[in-house]
Amino acid sequence: MTRRDSLYRRLLTWxxxxxxxxxxxxxxxxxxxxxxxADRAFDRLLEAATLAIAEQVQWQxxxxxxxxxxxxxxxxxxxxxxxxxxxxxxxEGRFVTGNADLPGPPRRDGNDENALRFRDLVWHxxxxxxxxxxxxxxxxxARERFEVRVAHTREGRERLTGELLRANLAYxxxxxxxxxxxxxxxxxxxxxxxxxxxxxxxxxxxxxxxPLELPLPHELAELRETLNELLARMxxxxxxxxxxxxxxxxxxxxxxxxxxxxxxxxxxQDDPQHWREALEAMQATSxxxxxxxxxxxxxxxxxxxxxxxxxxxxxxDALARGAVRRHWSPCHRAGxxxxxxxxxxxxxxxxxxxxxxxxxxxxxxxxxxxxxxxITVRVxxxxxxxxxxxxxxxxxxxRRLLMLRPFHRGSDDPDGSGLGLAIVDGIARTHGARLRLxxxxxxxxxxxGLHFPEEIA
Amino acid sequence: xxxxxxxxLWPWLCLAPLAGADERLHYxxxxxxxxSGELVVHGALDLVYxxxxxxxxxxxxPGIALTxxxxxxxxxxxxFLAHPDEVDVLMSSAMPWQYRLANDGHAxxxxxxxxxAWPAWARWRHELFAFTFEPIVMVVRRELIERFGRxxxxxxxxxxxxxHPEALRGRVVTYDPxxxxxxxxxxxxxxxxxxxxxxLVAAFGGARAALATTTGxxxxxxxxxxxxxGYNLLGSYARAVADANPALEVVVxxxxxxxxxxxxxxxxxxxxxxNARHFMDFLLxxxxxxxxxxxxxxxxxxxxxxxxxxxxxxxxxxxxxLRPVSLGPGLLATLDDLKRQALLTRWKRxxxxxxxxxx
Numbered sequence: 001m002t003r004r005d006s007l008y009r010r011l012l013t014w015x016x017x018x019x020x021x022x023x024x025x026x027x028x029x030x031x032x033x034x035x036x037x038a039d040r041a042f043d044r045l046l047e048a049a050t051l052a053i054a055e056q057v058q059w060q061x062x063x064x065x066x067x068x069x070x071x072x073x074x075x076x077x078x079x080x081x082x083x084x085x086x087x088x089x090x091x092e093g094r095f096v097t098g099n100a101d102l103p104g105p106p107r108r109d110g111n112d113e114n115a116l117r118f119r120d121l122v123w124h125x126x127x128x129x130x131x132x133x134x135x136x137x138x139x140x141x142a143r144e145r146f147e148v149r150v151a152h153t154r155e156g157r158e159r160l161t162g163e164l165l166r167a168n169l170a171y172x173x174x175x176x177x178x179x180x181x182x183x184x185x186x187x188x189x190x191x192x193x194x195x196x197x198x199x200x201x202x203x204x205x206x207x208x209x210x211p212l213e214l215p216l217p218h219e220l221a222e223l224r225e226t227l228n229e230l231l232a233r234m235x236x237x238x239x240x241x242x243x244x245x246x247x248x249x250x251x252x253x254x255x256x257x258x259x260x261x262x263x264x265x266x267x268x269q270d271d272p273q274h275w276r277e278a279l280e281a282m283q284a285t286s287x288x289x290x291x292x293x294x295x296x297x298x299x300x301x302x303x304x305x306x307x308x309x310x311x312x313x314x315x316x317d318a319l320a321r322g323a324v325r326r327h328w329s330p331c332h333r334a335g336x337x338x339x340x341x342x343x344x345x346x347x348x349x350x351x352x353x354x355x356x357x358x359x360x361x362x363x364x365x366x367x368x369x370x371x372x373x374x375i376t377v378r379v380x381x382x383x384x385x386x387x388x389x390x391x392x393x394x395x396x397x398x399r400r401l402l403m404l405r406p407f408h409r410g411s412d413d414p415d416g417s418g419l420g421l422a423i424v425d426g427i428a429r430t431h432g433a434r435l436r437l438x439x440x441x442x443x444x445x446x447x448x449g450l451h452f453p454e455e456i457a
Numbered sequence: 458x459x460x461x462x463x464x465x466l467w468p469w470l471c472l473a474p475l476a477g478a479d480e481r482l483h484y485x486x487x488x489x490x491x492x493s494g495e496l497v498v499h500g501a502l503d504l505v506y507x508x509x510x511x512x513x514x515x516x517x518x519p520g521i522a523l524t525x526x527x528x529x530x531x532x533x534x535x536x537f538l539a540h541p542d543e544v545d546v547l548m549s550s551a552m553p554w555q556y557r558l559a560n561d562g563h564a565x566x567x568x569x570x571x572x573x574a575w576p577a578w579a580r581w582r583h584e585l586f587a588f589t590f591e592p593i594v595m596v597v598r599r600e601l602i603e604r605f606g607r608x609x610x611x612x613x614x615x616x617x618x619x620x621h622p623e624a625l626r627g628r629v630v631t632y633d634p635x636x637x638x639x640x641x642x643x644x645x646x647x648x649x650x651x652x653x654x655x656x657l658v659a660a661f662g663g664a665r666a667a668l669a670t671t672t673g674x675x676x677x678x679x680x681x682x683x684x685x686x687g688y689n690l691l692g693s694y695a696r697a698v699a700d701a702n703p704a705l706e707v708v709v710x711x712x713x714x715x716x717x718x719x720x721x722x723x724x725x726x727x728x729x730x731x732n733a734r735h736f737m738d739f740l741l742x743x744x745x746x747x748x749x750x751x752x753x754x755x756x757x758x759x760x761x762x763x764x765x766x767x768x769x770x771x772x773x774x775x776x777x778x779l780r781p782v783s784l785g786p787g788l789l790a791t792l793d794d795l796k797r798q799a800l801l802t803r804w805k806r807x808x809x810x811x812x813x814x815x816x
Contacts, residue, residue: 066796068790175557
């Protein structure tokens with residue numbers, strides 16, 4: 001189908017096609033009915049003609065005798081000048097008189113006296129309607145049976161059929177036209193709320209996310225509610241984005257303001273030793289700020305719903321070993337026990353290795369910063385899970401979801417950006433993995449795990 | 458079954474008094490463009506009437522080789538049934554036979570402007586066309602008029618016959634319905650028109666009317682003064698004789714006058730159907746009808762023609778009284794064997810009624 005699919009056309013087709021089929025059926029029925037009516041009307045002529053002839057049948061000279069009344073034949077020819085045939089037969093079916101040796105209906109046994117029968121007949125290539133009357137003489141002595149057969153061609157019947165059908169056809173066509181008009185109007189009417197909805201959506205201010213308020217029939221009201229739910233979600237997303245931007249600019253403004261104040265303070269001094277101290281402090285602050293900017297950037301990218309990186313098989317086992325190796329010496333210097341708990345066989349998931357490395361770095365960093373003394377990086381094979389467990393203060397269960405929001409920090413540590421867990425959450429979503437925050441061993445500390453979908457081989 | 462109604466046919470022969478064995482007219486084709494080919498017409502129409510008609514047709518369509526055979530009505534009918542593919546157009550004055558052929562589907566419909574314009578009372582189904590208009594008349598001699606006055610109607614005639622049976626004994630002549638097909642045909646039509654017809658038959662019997670088999674026979678008797686009154690003569694022939702003999706007068710009865718018509722049809726199996734159509738168009742067209750009106754006494758039917766020799770003129774003077782034999786299935790009753798016997802029995806009974814009443 002090259003034509004555009006359309007509700008209007010679909011409804012029109014499925015309502016008008018059955019309507020047309022029904023109309024055709026009605027025309028057929030009307031034709032049958034008209035033919036039947038015409039036959040009934042004209043059969044009265046056959047009946048009258050056979051009766052007029054039968055009344056003239058007598059017993060004379062020891063044989064059946066007929067004084068044929070010409071009017072009996074003339075009544076069989078109407079305005080359409082039908083061809084007329086008649087014949088008289090005796091009890092044995094022998095031809096007595098007539099202008100055509102017409103075949104009779106099969107003889108039935110029994111006492112079908114004064115029986116009258118009509119039938120269609122093709123005789124010498126002529127389509128005839130035949131009337132056959134069986135009767136017997138009502139004479140004192142002779143009670144001879146006889147049979148009168150008359151027939152005429154169908155022109156008059158066909159003309160009457162045509163007239164009746166034409167009258168009926170006009171009626172049926174009128175009805176069909178009316179029905180079609182009603183169907184078209186009904187479909188238009190039924191589809192009007194849809195156009196109203198479309199106009200309402202089109203006429204909206206593109207910047208507003210306010211819910212749609214217009215009365216609609218309940219099928220469309222469901223659509224409206226669904227739209228409104230979508231709008232509500234978009235409103236929340238937008239609010240989140242605005243808050244994120246606000247938080248981000250706030251986060252960036254604070255170190256920049258610090259830099260500016262430090263520089264201003266240093267410029268009032270003349271001592272190069274002060275300058276140097278100030279520059280060193282400024283360098284540390286700017287490094288932190290640029291780290292913050294990098295984190296913001298990656299979070300923004302992760303939050304972008306259009307972001308679908310191509311995932312490649314990653315060995316979690318090797319990844320965990322690499323991370324432990326990289327972080328072991330700083331932890332060791334800080335007196336933290338960093339350990340690995342992984343199976344010997346490789347555990348492969350679909351993912352991006354650099355993102356998963358960042359997850360481990362963030363989690364280990366967080367654990368360190370919140371005062372853990374023992375950190376375990378754990379990999380399990382079935383289901384594939386990558387998790388980091390610490391014995392730090394942990395997070396109360398009711399606050400764990402909050403921790404996933406950007407800039408939400410568990411404490412007032414000035415070094416923390418509050419973005420670590422949010423980034424981990426974003427990476428988990430990118431991998432189709434589920435992020436779980438649980439209590440650590442013995443109900444102490446925190447265990448953060450990425451549960452990967454199982455089907456990845 | 459066929460032999461039965463063919464046996465019935467022989468009296469129709471007598472309708473054409475001059476009919477001989479296989480009279481022919483032949484017009485060879487003249488080489489020219491336009492219509493060509495052959496045309497075969499069989500008719501019960503004397504050559505003296507047929508010749509002007511065919512000459513006029515041949516002048517119009519000289520490319521058509523035309524053959525006309527004049528047959529008596531019985532041979533015509535029998536020959537057609539034996540060889541329906543031999544003849545293109547069939548013309549006959551035996552109305553019931555022609556009607557029966559058409560009714561049985563032997564005719565080919567003609568759908569030309571001429572056929573469409575033809576008056577409905579003079580055609581049947583576009584298959585059968587009445588192309589002449591010949592009233593059935595009385596012919597009276599001057600002697601009768603001088604003695605009893607001129608009978609203007611059947612009622613006058615009946616009154617005259619009943620009042621003067623002795624004076625008119627043997628002076629009246631009419632058809633013998635038993636031996637003449639035409640006479641039988643008129644009898645059946647008249648008996649349907651009025652029950653008083655039987656009184657007339659009885660009056661004829663009372664006057665010992667002579668019975669003839671042809672119009673010619675009656676005219677001969679009237680011409681030489683043997684008969685004073687002839688009843689039911691073919692008007693076309695009577696007119697010609699009466700014009701020649703001032704002692705004879707043609708009376709078209711003013712209460713009712715039968716009109717007989719010659720019927721033409723195209724055979725369903727016509728070997729040259731196109732030429733047959735040309736001929737029928739000519740016959741039913743103004744040109745052919747004008748020939749009939751001016752060159753023959755047959756009477757033209759075409760409604761556009763006026764003046765002597767046309768149906769229009771006759772209808773203007775005798776409009777109310779003219780009763781053309783209707784082209785309908787009633788004609789079939791005429792051919793019914795038992796019907797014929799029943800009618801003839803009645804006719805004979807009525808004709809001899811006076812004898813039975815006063816032996």
